[in-house]
Amino acid sequence: MVMEIDSSTPNGDDGVNKINGHDHDGDRRHMAIIEPHSELPKPEAPAGLFALPPSPSSSPPSGNYSFKFGKFIRERSNNFSAAIVKKLNSLDDARAEAEPEPAGSTVIKPDEVTQFNISGLKVVVKLKSHGEEGDEKIKGRISFFSRSNCRDCTAVRRFFKQRGLKFVEINVDVFPPREKELIRRTGSSQVPRVFLNDKLFGGLVALNSLRNSGTFDERFREMLGRKCSGDAPAPPLYGFDDDDEEEESMDEMLLSVKLLRQRLPIQDRLIKLKIVKNCFSGSEMVDVLTHHFKCDRMKAVEIGKQLSRKHFIHHVFGENEFEDENHFYRFLEHEPYIRKCYNFRVATNDTAPKPAVFVGQRLNKIMSAILEAYASDDRRHVDYAAISKSEEFRRYVNLASDLQRVNLFELSPDEKLAFFLNLYNAMVIHAIIRVGHPEGVIDRKSFFSDFQYVVGGYPYSLSTIKNGILRNNRRDTYSLAKPFGSGDKRLELCPLKVNPLIHFGLCNGTRSSPTVRFFSAQGVEAELRSASREFFQSGGMEVNLEKRTVYLTRIIKWFNVDFGQEKEILKWSINYLDATKAGLLTHLLDDGGPVNIIYQSYDWSMNS
Known part of the structure; x- marks a missing residue:
C-alpha cells in the first residue's frame, strides 16, 4: 500500500x-x-513520515567560487542578526520583569494557565499544595485520640487540617473501648494524644512547641518517612461493633413477652365503631398467663401492668394501664405509627432499657463528634453526604433504637430540656439523610410531621418535640389543633414554663435557622444563652438608626406568643446583642420616637 x-x-x-x-x-x-x-x-x-527539505549542506558541489563565498557571507550575516535579535529580546524580558504591569493589562504566563477548553474535554491545571507535596514523602500515619467537646482536641484537628495533613481520629466517646488502649499506651486517659506511626508524640503543647521552633515539616517527614507498622493505633473500621463492649442484657420480662406473642389471638376488631387492627383483650392475656405460669389472675394482671409500664403493650386508646376485663391492647410493634418511626427496624428493641440520662449523654457525645468531623468550624455548613457514610452516624442510628422504651419520666427538668433539644437536632440530620431536604411548603409540612421516632413508647415527630414538649403543647404556626390531646401521657414531660431561648437552640437544617449544636444537661441554660447571643450577633437582628428601623428574624414573628409584645421583645433582646447594636437599640427605645420593625426573609435552602 x-x-x-x-x-x-x-x-x-x-x-x-x-x-x-x-x-x-x-x-x-x-x-x-x-x-x-x-x-x-x-x-x-x-x-520517515515526512520528507525533510534538502539542507544547504547536502546540495551538489559547484565549482563556482563566488557562489560559495556569497553563501558564506549570507550565513554569517544571518547568524549575526539572530544574535542581535536574541540579545534585544533578553533585554526586553529583563525590563518587563523589572517594571510593573500597567493597570488593567492582562498578561498570561505559561505557569499561570489554570485551564483551557478543548471540544468535548475540559483540561484543568492544578498546582500541588504544600500539603500534597509533603504527602508524597509521608508514608506513615498520624493518629490522635480525642473526646467530644474538647477544646484542645479541636485545636489539634484544626492544626492538621490547615496544614493539609491526613490523620486518623479515634474519639473515645464514640469508641469507648479504645480508652483502655489509650491508657495502656500513654499511662493516662488524657486527650489529645498524637501518635506518629507507633510512637507517642504528645499533645497540643508538643505540637505548638514544634511549630514555633520552625522545624515542624522537617521533623514530621523524618518521623513519618517509613511505613506504619502493625503496632500503631488501628483506625476505626466501619460496620464493626466493639468486641469488648459490655453485652446488653435482655429484659427480665422478655420470657412473658415471647410467650404472649406466640399464644395470644391477635386480630382486627370493631371497637367503639372503629376497626382496631392487631389487638387482643385483657382477659385473653390473663388466660394465657395463668395457664402457662400456673398463677392466679391477680398475679397475671400485675404482670400485664409491668409489661405496660415497660411499653411492651399499650391500651389501644390509651385509657388505662392494664385490666382483666374486656379492654383491648396491642404490642408496641403493632402500633399504627410504628412504621413511620425511623428508629424502629423490623422488631422492637427487647433489651433492658438503659437509663435515660446515659442515653442522653451518649447521644450528645456521638452527635458532637459528628459535627466536629463533618461540619465547618462555625457549624454553618454541614456535610450530610459524609455523615451518612460515617461510622459515627452508623453508631448513632444503633443508639436511636435504645430510645424505644427508655423511661423519660426519671429525668430532671434540665435533663429533659437538653434531651429534647439534642433529639430534635439529631432527628433533623437523620431526616435530611433519609428523606432529603424539603423543597416546598407541602414537603416541609411532611418533613416536620411525618419523620418520627418512637421514644419511651410514644411517637415523636419534629413538630411534636418543638410544639408539644418544648413549647408546652402550644399550637404550631398556622395550625388549629394542639399537638397533644387531654389525657396524653406525653403532657407530663412538658416544662411548667416555656423558655423562649429554645428557638435559638433548634436547627432545622436551613441557612436562616440557628447553627446546629448539642447541649449538656449540666449547662443547658448557659449554653442556650450563648446560642441566642451568637444568633442575634450573626444577623438575627439589625438596627438602622437613620431609618429608626429594627430588622428582626422571622422566627420571632412565627412564635411571638412565646416572646411577648414587640416592644417587650426589643427590650428583652438587648441582653443578647453586641455593644454597638445594644447601644443603638437602647437609643431608639429611650428617645420616645417610633420604632419600625421589619421581619427578615427566611432562607429555606439547606445549610450544606
Whole structure:
C-alpha cells in the first residue's frame, strides 16, 4: 500500500491533514490526522513520515567560487542578526520583569494557565499544595485520640487540617473501648494524644512547641518517612461493633413477652365503631398467663401492668394501664405509627432499657463528634453526604433504637430540656439523610410531621418535640389543633414554663435557622444563652438608626406568643446583642420616637 500526505485543508477544516493511500485494488482511501490543540505540547512526527527539505549542506558541489563565498557571507550575516535579535529580546524580558504591569493589562504566563477548553474535554491545571507535596514523602500515619467537646482536641484537628495533613481520629466517646488502649499506651486517659506511626508524640503543647521552633515539616517527614507498622493505633473500621463492649442484657420480662406473642389471638376488631387492627383483650392475656405460669389472675394482671409500664403493650386508646376485663391492647410493634418511626427496624428493641440520662449523654457525645468531623468550624455548613457514610452516624442510628422504651419520666427538668433539644437536632440530620431536604411548603409540612421516632413508647415527630414538649403543647404556626390531646401521657414531660431561648437552640437544617449544636444537661441554660447571643450577633437582628428601623428574624414573628409584645421583645433582646447594636437599640427605645420593625426573609435552602 502506497501512502502520501495531503497537507491541504479542504472544506475549510483547519488543523486536519489527510493521508491518502491506495490499497491493492486501486481504491483511494483517506485517513485524517488531527493536529494537537495549540496549548498542548506538540508531538514529534515519526521518523520517515515526512520528507525533510534538502539542507544547504547536502546540495551538489559547484565549482563556482563566488557562489560559495556569497553563501558564506549570507550565513554569517544571518547568524549575526539572530544574535542581535536574541540579545534585544533578553533585554526586553529583563525590563518587563523589572517594571510593573500597567493597570488593567492582562498578561498570561505559561505557569499561570489554570485551564483551557478543548471540544468535548475540559483540561484543568492544578498546582500541588504544600500539603500534597509533603504527602508524597509521608508514608506513615498520624493518629490522635480525642473526646467530644474538647477544646484542645479541636485545636489539634484544626492544626492538621490547615496544614493539609491526613490523620486518623479515634474519639473515645464514640469508641469507648479504645480508652483502655489509650491508657495502656500513654499511662493516662488524657486527650489529645498524637501518635506518629507507633510512637507517642504528645499533645497540643508538643505540637505548638514544634511549630514555633520552625522545624515542624522537617521533623514530621523524618518521623513519618517509613511505613506504619502493625503496632500503631488501628483506625476505626466501619460496620464493626466493639468486641469488648459490655453485652446488653435482655429484659427480665422478655420470657412473658415471647410467650404472649406466640399464644395470644391477635386480630382486627370493631371497637367503639372503629376497626382496631392487631389487638387482643385483657382477659385473653390473663388466660394465657395463668395457664402457662400456673398463677392466679391477680398475679397475671400485675404482670400485664409491668409489661405496660415497660411499653411492651399499650391500651389501644390509651385509657388505662392494664385490666382483666374486656379492654383491648396491642404490642408496641403493632402500633399504627410504628412504621413511620425511623428508629424502629423490623422488631422492637427487647433489651433492658438503659437509663435515660446515659442515653442522653451518649447521644450528645456521638452527635458532637459528628459535627466536629463533618461540619465547618462555625457549624454553618454541614456535610450530610459524609455523615451518612460515617461510622459515627452508623453508631448513632444503633443508639436511636435504645430510645424505644427508655423511661423519660426519671429525668430532671434540665435533663429533659437538653434531651429534647439534642433529639430534635439529631432527628433533623437523620431526616435530611433519609428523606432529603424539603423543597416546598407541602414537603416541609411532611418533613416536620411525618419523620418520627418512637421514644419511651410514644411517637415523636419534629413538630411534636418543638410544639408539644418544648413549647408546652402550644399550637404550631398556622395550625388549629394542639399537638397533644387531654389525657396524653406525653403532657407530663412538658416544662411548667416555656423558655423562649429554645428557638435559638433548634436547627432545622436551613441557612436562616440557628447553627446546629448539642447541649449538656449540666449547662443547658448557659449554653442556650450563648446560642441566642451568637444568633442575634450573626444577623438575627439589625438596627438602622437613620431609618429608626429594627430588622428582626422571622422566627420571632412565627412564635411571638412565646416572646411577648414587640416592644417587650426589643427590650428583652438587648441582653443578647453586641455593644454597638445594644447601644443603638437602647437609643431608639429611650428617645420616645417610633420604632419600625421589619421581619427578615427566611432562607429555606439547606445549610450544606
